[in-house]
Amino acid sequence: MxxxxxxxxxxxxxxxxxxxxxxxxxxxxxxxxxxxxxxxxxxxxxxxxxxxxxxxxxxxxxxxxxxxxxxxxxxxxxxxxxxxxxxxxxxxxxxxxxxxxFFTKEETDRVTEVLKNYDISPLVYSFVQNVEKVSWVTSSENDGIRRYLELRKGDKRLRPLDTGSSLYDGDMFYYTCIGEKEQLQPVYEIFSDDDRYTCTLQQELYRPEYWCEIMPKKAxxxxxxxxxxxxxxxxxxxxxxxxxxxxxxxxxxxxxxxxxxxxxxxxxxxxxxxxxxxxxxxxxxxxxxxxxxxxxxxx
Structure with missing residues (x-):
């Protein structure tokens, strides 16, 4: 036994x-x-x-x-x-x-810097005051993000924001960037070459948009x-x-x-x-x- x-x-x-x-x-x-x-x-x-x-x-x-x-x-x-x-x-x-x-503070700061430089507003997965949340800026929604939200109506994790001032609050562990491949490719190349991160870029199943996902190295x-x-x-x-x-x-x-x-x-x-x-x-x-x-x- x-x-x-x-x-x-x-x-x-x-x-x-x-x-x-x-x-x-x-x-x-x-x-x-x-x-x-x-x-x-x-x-x-x-x-x-x-x-x-x-x-x-x-x-x-x-x-x-x-x-x-x-x-x-x-x-x-x-x-x-x-x-x-x-x-x-x-x-x-x-x-x-x-x-x-989870990401370290230095790792989250780097992600924030890169995404702002490429004018990409992600879905941010974090624990805010010890509660799991998915945060995003409503004015930056595209078709892919709207579909993501449509499939998750009623999800208590959802945390819509009017501005990006508190987008990166909390203890972060995952970022999802949804858009066209050409827009996301440079971000993918940066983080896939950085040994502090795991990064993937692939087309969404049965959809035209691409998802670039950024995670801690061991994730x-x-x-x-x-x-x-x-x-x-x-x-x-x-x-x-x-x-x-x-x-x-x-x-x-x-x-x-x-x-x-x-x-x-x-x-x-x-x-x-x-x-x-x-x-x-x-x-x-x-x-x-x-x-x-x-x-x-x-x-």
């Missing part, structure tokens, strides 16, 4: 066989989610059944926990989840932060998965993804599978290519290959 402690809880895991204990991690958008941003009923049925039998399954997403929770309704996740591209690991049930990565899915792997005493990682921000996750996985609709860069480094996100590719692979462990929660 293996005991894994997580703060006030202890999880007891009995192996059914001698297979190495495996952590299964999937991306959400474009991977587990279909083009309508929800999980197909078939995938829910298969994955939930496997989780109930003891499969160690979670997700790693660029979304916040609030946003991820809304699109994964009905999904049984019994171990922590990875959000904000790895900046946070959360207990999905309670919202408790298990691990986090990657790969780093967060390695933390979770250690916490859960796993020996192997198998991952699933579709986009370039999944590349670090693939590189630290023992096996990695790109869905059929994934970008070519990801397919090139994948162990294999499986069915697409509209074809329940992840669930069908898990049904055939996932290793099961008996898992019981002790209160």
């Amino acid at each position: 293996i005991l894994v402690s997580k703060k006030n809880d202890i999880w007891s895991i009995n192996r059914k066989d001698k297979e190495m204990k495996t952590l299964y991690v999937t991306d959400l958008d474009g991977t587990l989610l279909n083009t309508h941003d929800f999980i197909n009923p078939y995938s829910l049925e298969i994955i939930n059944s496997l989780v109930e039998q003891g499969m160690l399954f979670t997700y790693a997403t660029a979304r916040s926990l609030v946003s991820a929770s809304s699109v994964t309704k009905g999904l049984s996740v019994k171990i922590p989840v990875i959000a904000y591209n790895g900046a946070f690991i959360f207990d999905a049930e309670t919202g408790e932060i298990i691990a986090s990565e 990657t899915k790969a780093t967060a998965i390695q933390k979770l792997k250690k916490l859960w005493d796993c020996e192997r990682v198998i991952s699933f993804g579709d986009a370039i921000n999944d590349i670090p996750m693939f590189r630290i996985s023992d096996e990695c599978y790109a869905v059929g609709n994934a970008v070519d860069e990801l397919k090139k480094i994948a162990t294999g290519v499986i069915g697409g996100n509209e074809e329940d590719g992840v669930a069908k692979w898990l049904r055939e290959h996932a290793k099961i462990y008996d898992t019981i929660r002790i209160n």
Whole structure:
């Protein structure tokens, strides 16, 4: 028997066989989610059944926990989840932060300077007076930001501002810049060449605009998965993804599978290519290959 402690809880895991204990991690958008941003009923049925039998399954997403929770309704996740591209690991049930990565003051000052120089007004993710907020200047909204906000109506994190004077308040951990590629490319080049940051630039799924996201250096899915792997005493990682921000996750996985609709860069480094996100590719692979462990929660 293996005991894994997580703060006030202890999880007891009995192996059914001698297979190495495996952590299964999937991306959400474009991977587990279909083009309508929800999980197909078939995938829910298969994955939930496997989780109930003891499969160690979670997700790693660029979304916040609030946003991820809304699109994964009905999904049984019994171990922590990875959000904000790895900046946070959360207990999905309670919202408790298990691990986090924040910018230093010097790093935030540098981001502020660069974005102002390029006249870019970002979405700023921070804790303001210990409360998680997403701040933006309303006069700087573009079509991409308005769509982002439309999909998050009622989100208590939203903090609209009339001016930029308090945009960079609080303890910051993530910046999202939405716009045209030509506008964002110089910012991406600056921060991708600075070893204090992780920076991605990619086109939004099913949309024309691009997103440039700036994070602390250790805020990657790969780093967060390695933390979770250690916490859960796993020996192997198998991952699933579709986009370039999944590349670090693939590189630290023992096996990695790109869905059929994934970008070519990801397919090139994948162990294999499986069915697409509209074809329940992840669930069908898990049904055939996932290793099961008996898992019981002790209160």
